[in-house]
Amino acid sequence: MSDLYNLGFGKTENELYLQDIAVEGKIPDWLTGSFIRNGPGTFFIGQQQYRHWFDGLAMLHKFAFSEGSVSYANKFLRTKAYNEAMDTGKISYSEFATDPCRSMFGKVTAAFNQKITDSAKVNVGQFAQKYLALGETAMQVEFDPHTLDTLGYYQYETKYKQHVTTVHPILDSRHDEVYQHVIRFGRISHYCLKRIKSNGKSEVVGEIPVTYPAYLHSFGMTPRYLIIAEFPFKVYPLKLLFQVKPFIENYKWKPKDGTRFYVMDRQTGNVVGRLETDPFFAFHHINAFEKNNEIIMDIDAYDNADIISSFYLNRLKDSDLELPFGTLRRYRLNLRNQSVKWEQLSDECLEMPRYDNRHYHMDSSYNFVYGLSVNKSHIRGFYNQLVKIDITRQHTKTWYTANHYPSEPVFVPAPDAKSEDDGVVLTIVLDTENESSYLLVLDGQTFTEMGRAVVKQPILIGYHGQYFPEL
Ligand code: CO
Numbered sequence: 001m002s003d004l005y006n007l008g009f010g011k012t013e014n015e016l017y018l019q020d021i022a023v024e025g026k027i028p029d030w031l032t033g034s035f036i037r038n039g040p041g042t043f044f045i046g047q048q049q050y051r052h053w054f055d056g057l058a059m060l061h062k063f064a065f066s067e068g069s070v071s072y073a074n075k076f077l078r079t080k081a082y083n084e085a086m087d088t089g090k091i092s093y094s095e096f097a098t099d100p101c102r103s104m105f106g107k108v109t110a111a112f113n114q115k116i117t118d119s120a121k122v123n124v125g126q127f128a129q130k131y132l133a134l135g136e137t138a139m140q141v142e143f144d145p146h147t148l149d150t151l152g153y154y155q156y157e158t159k160y161k162q163h164v165t166t167v168h169p170i171l172d173s174r175h176d177e178v179y180q181h182v183i184r185f186g187r188i189s190h191y192c193l194k195r196i197k198s199n200g201k202s203e204v205v206g207e208i209p210v211t212y213p214a215y216l217h218s219f220g221m222t223p224r225y226l227i228i229a230e231f232p233f234k235v236y237p238l239k240l241l242f243q244v245k246p247f248i249e250n251y252k253w254k255p256k257d258g259t260r261f262y263v264m265d266r267q268t269g270n271v272v273g274r275l276e277t278d279p280f281f282a283f284h285h286i287n288a289f290e291k292n293n294e295i296i297m298d299i300d301a302y303d304n305a306d307i308i309s310s311f312y313l314n315r316l317k318d319s320d321l322e323l324p325f326g327t328l329r330r331y332r333l334n335l336r337n338q339s340v341k342w343e344q345l346s347d348e349c350l351e352m353p354r355y356d357n358r359h360y361h362m363d364s365s366y367n368f369v370y371g372l373s374v375n376k377s378h379i380r381g382f383y384n385q386l387v388k389i390d391i392t393r394q395h396t397k398t399w400y401t402a403n404h405y406p407s408e409p410v411f412v413p414a415p416d417a418k419s420e421d422d423g424v425v426l427t428i429v430l431d432t433e434n435e436s437s438y439l440l441v442l443d444g445q446t447f448t449e450m451g452r453a454v455v456k457q458p459i460l461i462g463y464h465g466q467y468f469p470e471l
Helices: 002-008 080-088 107-112 237-242 306-310
Strands: 023-025 034-042 057-066 069-076 123-127 130-134 139-143 150-155 170-172 177-184 189-197 202-210 225-230 259-265 271-277 281-291 294-302 327-334 339-344 351-354 368-373 385-390 395-400 404-406 410-413 423-431 436-443 449-455 465-468
Touching: 002 423, 034 069, 034 123, 034 130, 057 080, 069 449, 123 465, 189 225, 202 225, 202 259, 225 281, 225 294, 259 327, 271 327, 271 339, 281 351, 368 410, 385 423, 410 465, 423 465
Parallel strands: none
Antiparallel strands: 023 449, 034 057, 034 465, 057 069, 123 130, 130 139, 139 150, 170 177, 177 189, 189 202, 225 259, 259 271, 281 294, 294 327, 327 339, 351 368, 368 385, 385 395, 404 423, 410 423, 423 436, 436 449
């Protein structure tokens, strides 16, 4: 674990551009696009260290494929948070769980002049005719997908004041639209769902006023509805204004509130359901669809929000750490009688869940979920294996190598795919024995290795990435 801690949560020594990296095995010839991932590039600024896995300064990684060969590049996003940290040698902007060091004298001033990070480190996306690095603050960062150079900021809407958003906008490819959720904090706060057209123009679909807004990392969508699962991990917004504590430490777990599903009609913006169920927490919605007058939502759910505090770096340093397990749950929302039922579809630990969303999004025919997991024989430490869950057969395949730490697995369908899992799964694996990382290509069906491409530098444990076939 200490090797993982030093290599996976340390700092990146070099920005690289490597034309042809060593390939072992075989990368399919049809893979001709680019796999771009986002995540922290360093947890150290001068003598200071960030506190949490969700802190750190954004770094993009790009693996580009051509006829079985692979190139690699990585680059920090050149944001204000990055530039000021490099100029001063100090953490200068507040992150998810780290505030800049403040002297007692400077504390009050700092509270009213807080600088919220612009280091969009969590995901990447292509919409509004831009390639964007996505973070949870209102400002997103446009980058050049060829050079990974930082180009400037992008806001979903300038007229409508908003404070936080999700890094999981949902594409409706049939209508060439993207949906996104934002929160505006105030005496009364608002959950707001927006529609972003392909020309970049955005409009408000609908708003929901709330007194104690929840921490929301993603949301759900079906052909007719947008769904917010409001977990009872909530904040009194004035606490955020005064910035007494780092952002996430202002949120409190309030299990008595239960979890509430808000169901919004996508056309009218009307809230057509407010359904309550047992308290649970999640970062990630997976798929959602409508079937037999029910809204079916697959969610990577936890019993509570303890997972967030498990990701403090001082916890990750502890080799006895046991992560709380998220598991795949299916929630059934019945709008007629306003009832919610749920069942667990697999007992495997699941995080960073993915599925073939290009082809199956909002479609009940989907059957496979890929994700990060913890090997049941090696449960101490960090996520150490990949899983593929077959929902209908209640069957699981895994990929595990001791002392190797994979990240989010991204499914890429084969061009002439004959079944849902006909394709490859891409991920970056940190090899703590060789102090290096590699791009791993798994066969989507057998979940066994086809090939790997090695980068002779450890890549920090990151978050989300996407495969762009056009690059
Ligand atoms: Co996420």
